[in-house]
Amino acid sequence: xxxxxxxxxxxxxxxxxxxxxxxxxxxxxxxxxxxxxxxxxxxxxxxxxxxxxxxxxxxxxxxxxxxxxxxxxxxxxxxxxxxxxxxxxxxxxxxxxxxxxxxxxxxxxxxxxxxxxxxxxxxxxxxxxxxxxxxxxxxxxxxxxxxxxxxxxxxxxxxxxxxxxxxxxxxxxxxxxxxxxxxxxxxxxxxxxxxxxxxxxxxxxxxxxxxxxxxxxxxxxxxxxxxxxxxxxxxxxxxxxxxxxxxxxxxxxxxxxxxxxxxxxxxxxxxxxxxxxxxxxxxxxxxxxxxxxxxxxxxxxxxxxxxxxxxxxxxxxxxxxxxxxxxxxxxxxxxxxxxxxxxxxxxxxxxxxxxxxxxxxxxxxxxxxxxxxxxxxxxxxxxxxxxxxxxxxxxxxxxxxxxxxxxxxxxxxxxx
Numbered sequence: 001x002x003x004x005x006x007x008x009x010x011x012x013x014x015x016x017x018x019x020x021x022x023x024x025x026x027x028x029x030x031x032x033x034x035x036x037x038x039x040x041x042x043x044x045x046x047x048x049x050x051x052x053x054x055x056x057x058x059x060x061x062x063x064x065x066x067x068x069x070x071x072x073x074x075x076x077x078x079x080x081x082x083x084x085x086x087x088x089x090x091x092x093x094x095x096x097x098x099x100x101x102x103x104x105x106x107x108x109x110x111x112x113x114x115x116x117x118x119x120x121x122x123x124x125x126x127x128x129x130x131x132x133x134x135x136x137x138x139x140x141x142x143x144x145x146x147x148x149x150x151x152x153x154x155x156x157x158x159x160x161x162x163x164x165x166x167x168x169x170x171x172x173x174x175x176x177x178x179x180x181x182x183x184x185x186x187x188x189x190x191x192x193x194x195x196x197x198x199x200x201x202x203x204x205x206x207x208x209x210x211x212x213x214x215x216x217x218x219x220x221x222x223x224x225x226x227x228x229x230x231x232x233x234x235x236x237x238x239x240x241x242x243x244x245x246x247x248x249x250x251x252x253x254x255x256x257x258x259x260x261x262x263x264x265x266x267x268x269x270x271x272x273x274x275x276x277x278x279x280x281x282x283x284x285x286x287x288x289x290x291x292x293x294x295x296x297x298x299x300x301x302x303x304x305x306x307x308x309x310x311x312x313x314x315x316x317x318x319x320x321x322x323x324x325x326x327x328x329x330x331x332x333x334x335x336x337x338x339x340x341x342x343x344x345x346x347x348x349x350x351x352x353x354x355x356x357x358x359x360x361x362x363x364x365x366x367x368x369x370x371x372x373x374x375x376x377x378x379x380x381x382x383x384x385x386x387x388x389x390x391x392x393x394x395x396x397x398x399x400x401x402x403x404x405x406x407x408x409x410x411x412x413x414x415x416x
Contacts, residue, residue: 117212
C-alpha cells in the first residue's frame with residue numbers, strides 16, 4: 001500500500017511483537033470498550049426514539065394536529081369557519097367539538113373528566129378514536145339519545161359496563177330558592193375506548209356534539225373549537241401561514257406541539273440526559289487509549305530514537321502514534337456502529353428471543369401499556385455518536401503522541 005511511512009509504522013504497532021503482548025491486549029480491551037459503549041448508546045437511543053414515537057402516535061390518535069378556538073371557550077358559526085378552512089390547501093379535514101370539564105358519577109363513585117362532544121362522522125377525519133374503541137362503536141353516539149363512551153380506566157373506577165347509566169354534573173346550572181343547583185343529566189354507556197395513556201383512559205369521555213351543546217348551554221352554531229388535520233404536522237409554521245390566509249376572523253390557533261409542550265420537552269430532556277450518561281461509557285473507553293498509548297510510547301523509545309536519528313521529524317513521530325491510537329478508536333467505532341445498527345433494527349427479534357431464553361417478559365401486558373420494545377433508528381443519532389467518538393479518540397492520542405515527539409534520541413539510547 002502506498003501509504004506514508006508514518007501510517008505504515010503506526011498500523012504495524014497494532015500487532016503484537018515479542019515484548020508488547022500486554023500492550024496489544026490493552027489495545028484490544030480499549031477498542032472493545034469503545035465498541036460496546038457505542039453499541040449500547042445507539043441501541044438505547046433507538047429504543048427511546050421508539051417509545052417517544054409510540055407515545056406521540058397515541059397522543060395524536062386522540063387529538064387533532066391543530067385546533068381553532070374563540071374567546072371564552074366559544075366559537076360561533078363554526079359551519080362558516082369550517083367552509084373557510086376547507087379552501088386552504090394545507091388543511092385536509094376539520095371537525096367541531098365541545099370540550100368541557102364535568103363530574104362523571106355512578107352511585108357513590110364520581111370522578112372529574114374532560115367531556116368531549118363530537119360529530120362521529122366528522123371526528124374520524126381528524127383523529128383515530130374510532131380505532132381505539134374496544135367495546136361498541138363511535139357511531140353509537142346518536143343525537144338525542146344521550147349516550148356516552150368512556151375510557152377504560154374511567155369506566156373501571158366508576159364500576160360501569162355497557163348499558164349502565166352514568167350522571168354528568170356540569171358547572172352550568174341555575175340559581176333557585178335553595179341556592180345554586182348544578183345541571184345534571186343521565187347518560188347511557190355505549191362504548192369503552194383504550195389508548196394506553198392514563199390522561200385519556202382515566203379522564204376523558206365522548207358524547208354527541210348536539211347532546212353536549214344541550215348539556216353545556218351552547219347554541220346549535222356554537223362550539224368550543226374546530227379541530228384540524230393538516231398536510232404536514234411536522235411543519236407547523238408553514239401550516240399556520242397557510243391557515244391564516246384562509247380565515248377571515250380573529251381566532252386562537254393552537255397545535256399539537258403547544259398542547260403537549262411540557263410533555264415533549266420532558267421526553268427530549270430525558271433523551272439528552274440518557275445520551276450524556278451513556279456517552280460517559282464511551283468517554284471512559286476512549287480515554288483508556290491514553291494509558292495504552294503511554295505504555296506504547298515507553299515501549300517504543302528505542303524505535304523513536306532510531307526514527308529520529310534517520311531523519312524523522314517530531315511531527316512524523318507524533319503522527320505515528322496518532323495513527324496507532326486513531327486506528328484503535330476507529331476500529332472500535334466501526335464495530336460499535338455496525339453492532340448498534342444491527343441490534344436497533346432487529347430489536348423485535350432479539351427481545352422475544354431473550355424473553356424465550358430467560359422465561360420472563362420485559363414489559364408484561366397486564367402491567368405496562370406498551371407490552372413490546374419499540375425501536376426507531378435515527379441516522380442523525382448514529383452520526384452524532386460516531387463524531388463524538390472520533391473527537392474523543394483524537395483528543396486521547398494527542399498527549400502521548402506529543403510525549404513521543406519530545407523524546408530526545410540520545411536520552412532514549414543511553415541505556416540500550
